[in-house]
Amino acid sequence: MSGYELLAPALAECGRERFTGELRIAGSPGGTVHFRDGLVVAVESPGAPGPEALLLRSGRVSGEQWTELVRESGGSRWPATGLVAHGYAGAAQLRVVCVMALHDAAFAIAAGRADDCERAPVAELFAQVAVGESPTRLLREAARRLAALAALPRPVHPDRERPVPANGGAAGPHGALRGELLAHADGRRTSRDLAFRTGRGVYTATVEVARMLAEGVLECPAEPLPIPVLHTPPDGQGVHPRTPERPAEPLLPPSPPIPAALPRRKPGGFFRLRNGIPK
Amino acid sequence: MDHKALALEMRSLREQVTGITDTAVAAADGLLIAADTADSIDPEGLAALAAAGLGLARRTAQATARGTLRRTVTYGSHGCAAFYAVGDTALMVVLGDEGMDVDDLHRVTQPTLRRIDSILTEKAAEGV
Numbered sequence: 001m002s003g004y005e006l007l008a009p010a011l012a013e014c015g016r017e018r019f020t021g022e023l024r025i026a027g028s029p030g031g032t033v034h035f036r037d038g039l040v041v042a043v044e045s046p047g048a049p050g051p052e053a054l055l056l057r058s059g060r061v062s063g064e065q066w067t068e069l070v071r072e073s074g075g076s077r078w079p080a081t082g083l084v085a086h087g088y089a090g091a092a093q094l095r096v097v098c099v100m101a102l103h104d105a106a107f108a109i110a111a112g113r114a115d116d117c118e119r120a121p122v123a124e125l126f127a128q129v130a131v132g133e134s135p136t137r138l139l140r141e142a143a144r145r146l147a148a149l150a151a152l153p154r155p156v157h158p159d160r161e162r163p164v165p166a167n168g169g170a171a172g173p174h175g176a177l178r179g180e181l182l183a184h185a186d187g188r189r190t191s192r193d194l195a196f197r198t199g200r201g202v203y204t205a206t207v208e209v210a211r212m213l214a215e216g217v218l219e220c221p222a223e224p225l226p227i228p229v230l231h232t233p234p235d236g237q238g239v240h241p242r243t244p245e246r247p248a249e250p251l252l253p254p255s256p257p258i259p260a261a262l263p264r265r266k267p268g269g270f271f272r273l274r275n276g277i278p279k
Numbered sequence: 280m281d282h283k284a285l286a287l288e289m290r291s292l293r294e295q296v297t298g299i300t301d302t303a304v305a306a307a308d309g310l311l312i313a314a315d316t317a318d319s320i321d322p323e324g325l326a327a328l329a330a331a332g333l334g335l336a337r338r339t340a341q342a343t344a345r346g347t348l349r350r351t352v353t354y355g356s357h358g359c360a361a362f363y364a365v366g367d368t369a370l371m372v373v374l375g376d377e378g379m380d381v382d383d384l385h386r387v388t389q390p391t392l393r394r395i396d397s398i399l400t401e402k403a404a405e406g407v
Contacts, residue, residue, distance in 0.1 A: 029297040029378075046378040047297055048378070049378060053376075056356050056377075063357070067356070186317060188300075193298075193300065196376045196377065196378055226286070227289055227290060227313060227314070228313065229286065229313040
């Protein structure tokens with residue numbers, strides 16, 4: 001079933017029962033919704049870049065800085081305090097990024113396929129926003145985004161179309177987002193892949209790809225790009241273990257035999273030399 | 280060797296697991312057989328790195344009594360690179376972005392590895 005069909009009753013139920021823990025949604029892309037007292041405090045999905053990916057991919061924080069922040073915070077998955085303390089992001093800015101990522105991940109789950117969901121209590125709750133989002137509002141926003149995408153002249157799915165620039169990408173001047181999407185749309189990447197590559201929300205990237213397809217700036221190749229088989233093993237019959245043509249020769253010359261015991265020191269030599277004792 | 284079947288397996292894996300960006304299959308000595316990689320990746324170099332990485336990991340597992348090597352995964356801030364042995368004679372590389380669920384990848388990869396192994400060795404097994 002569609003992600004939204006499964007997500008809607010499950011989220012509403014968790015909200016009603018003031019659930020605390022994780023709601024794991026199996027599917028493609030699927031994901032995990034984290035609840036505290038019936039409010040959503042984080043949503044993670046392979047279908048949408050989380051706040052960490054957004055910060056790192058946008059270049060706001062470097063990989064080394066992130067590693068340092070995680071170490072400073074004692075291994076925290078989301079070192080929010082350190083990000084603000086080091087001036088990498090303002091507190092309000094960080095909150096906006098987190099709320100946007102939360103809605104984006106909910107949209108990705110809702111737009112995808114969902115097979116099943118299960119609740120799991122957790123020892124340590126993962127939260128990216130201090131004040132949780134109500135499940136009803138989260139669902140309403142996901143439904144609005146799905147409807148807005150479907151209403152576009154050339155709707156696309158975040159995980160389906162793999163566009164390439166039309167006319168060799170020689171279309172006129174573009175804004176920053178379009179420029180980035182054009183640079184990375186190589187016929188291999190979906191809107192979701194482009195969102196991760198460019199550090200943008202998956203909804204933002206999908207809508208822009210849909211518009212660019214409608215305007216003829218991007219196009220979808222009729223056939224997926226072929227995968228070249230570059231090398232066929234020498235006999236053309238598949239790979240198999242190498243059999244040496246002749247017995248392998250030892251690389252090193254045979255070492256001298258190791259004596260069974262250390263040579264005994266001859267009495268008198270060095271002591272006599274140093275102390276001048278006559279023979 | 281059935282080139283079409285090999286390409287199909289590689290494409291199917293990319294479509295099954297969200298977040299896979301590139302895949303490659305190489306002989307165990309690092310000679311590239313097939314690559315489904317973006318232009319930014321040098322597949323020949325990647326195959327050689329994977330062969331060296333798997334060899335090193337296998338020796339590390341042996342030297343530290345960790346048992347049979349299952350896979351090696353390199354995690355970076357922009358994703359990960361997983362190297363799998365395909366039987367005794369080949370290897371597979373899977374690159375994924377930071378959204379890829381690595382546990383899901385390991386689960387889905389197992390039947391694919393078995394099928395790729397039989398594609399690569401099928402003629403040799405027939406003794407043609």
